[in-house]
Amino acid sequence: MFLDDFDFALPESLIAQYPRPEREDARLLVLRRDDREIRSTAFRDLGAFFRPGDLLVLNDTRVIPARLLGEKESGGRIEVFLVRRLATDGEEWACLTKSSKSPRPGTRLRLGVAIEGTVLPGGEQPYRHIRFECSGDFTAALEREGQIPLPPYIRRDADASDRTRYQTVFARSDGAVAAPTAGLHFTERTLDELRGRGVEIHPLTLHVGLGTFLPVRVENVLEHRMHHEPYVVPTETAAAVNRAKEEGRRVFALGTTTTRALEHAVDGQGRLRAGEGSSDLFIYPGFRFRLVDALITNFHLPKSTLLMLVSAFADREFVLEAYRQAVREEYRFFSYGDCMLIL
Template identity: 50%
Template sequence: MNVKDFDYDLPQELIAQDPLEDRASSRLLVLDKDTGKTEHKIFHDIIDYLNPGDALVINDTKVIPARLHGVKEDTGAHIEVLLLTRKKDDIWETLVKPGKKCKPGTVISFGDGLLKGTVVDVIEDGNRLIQFQYEGIFEEILDQLGQMPLPPYITHQLKDKNRYQTVYAEHEGSAAAPTAGLHFTKELLQRIEDKGVKIVHVTLHVGLGTFRPVKVDTIEEHQMHSEFYIVSQEAADTVNAVKKAGGRIICVGTTSCRTLESAADENGILHAKSSWTSIFIYPGYKFKILDCLITNFHLPQSTLVMLVSALAGREHILNAYKEAIAERYRFFSFGDAMFIH
């Protein structure tokens, strides 16, 4: 399959720059994956599409304020560091700009020396391993110095850091938000639970690899970056019981979907597991667990457009996107939502 098969034209002004005041007031495009039929709703109407006995699976990862601005100790040159993956001994895999100025041995100072980082190695893709030195608690220093790592297509500064977190974010470790979850309020989740829908927590720490452009012509040749996930025994038991009883598994976001599909066996049984996944879902993939998906609108030619096309068919997805553009839906991280059922 060619990457250009997943392209579409998006007017620049439809890229949402700011989150809405009320999370649940986004628009919701409802797509029937079998017929391609669409409906236009408001996000809080999602409750009408969920049935007692279904399971709603949410990714409770928490975004860390992973973008740091510092200076090279020897020259004072400005350096931007994006934390990607925590290793051991205060070493992080990072993305550094400008990278060519940061050879192994380079020392970068952040916040007038409150935090210092030494480049210890250059690895694949030009990413740097940086070892940090500080006094106190790393997370508290990061909260003080770091900015939310908003995607490059969002040019506005975020006034409230929490608007790039889901209301159920709990386990720190993501370099990007699982954005489909940004539409939920605590009140809406409570109403969904009161209706008899099971809410299941899983964790997948979102890496920037999710957004990495596909640089090969043939999508089968694309390599996904790996991301760490956790499925608890309780989550596995709940999902398996709901499946067995005939309920549907509804994933909130592509990250929840990839977590379940990674931890499931060929018989569609979900297992408690913590591991790394580089699963790449594109048309032809047979879903083992997921029945329905709540998701945002994704970038042209991205692996996420390929994932939703695997669920609903490429033509249905591209037609729905065309309709969303005609109806002036808001796109990407702070944009509107889609329910594929």
């Protein structure tokens, strides 16, 4: 299984640089695995594809404003990207940095008005360990000083609107550095409509990490290793999913991150385990899904692990055929792009 097996041609003009005016304005491409039908419709019609008793699991992670701009004590400019908290009793983080010269341990940083940092020893490349200090609450200071970390294929700086539009309306748990993008189309109206159709909706949390941006650097896909991402499955969600499976009802996963959390936390008897964990599950063609019956997802980058997951769920050739149709019909791609439902 080779990396080129997951490639497709995509005009750069189809990479969405801004969200549509309204969340629900997205287009929806529906794939039916049983008869291999591909159908174009609107996201506002999503509810028509649900049945009473279906269960939707969503990821309630919240993107933190992880990008800080400032200067080193020498006066040189530096950009700091918070990736992962290292200590529970302080603000020590694994970070990526960008500057003319890489900061050495002991280097002091001033990041905006209220935040300072010290580069610590340790940290495997390309990461630096940094201890942050501020007067008052660090989370509040980060909200004021930090920028939302838009993906690299969005070739502009984040603006004020991204603080809202690059978050789902159900985001609750701080910790992600990228949004679970399939959820960006949902509004409270969408959720209320689904509930009105008899659909159960339950959350879990998987904090999307930097690995979602990183390219696969091996030709043999089986040699790739995923980054760990922390997750939490609430007791109520586990019970609801297990009850739905026992009763033969469908489980819809909202996004690839939700899918990975569900399929990682399933036990040997096919039951979802409640609790906290860390997932490095790599899903590629040949994977046997235990819990997820239907998937809502955005369109993903060529040669990406996300495209591999979707290809495992719906058959690689079928997915690539759908992607070629989406290109012909000028769907919008990636984080701020349009949406796909696989049944």
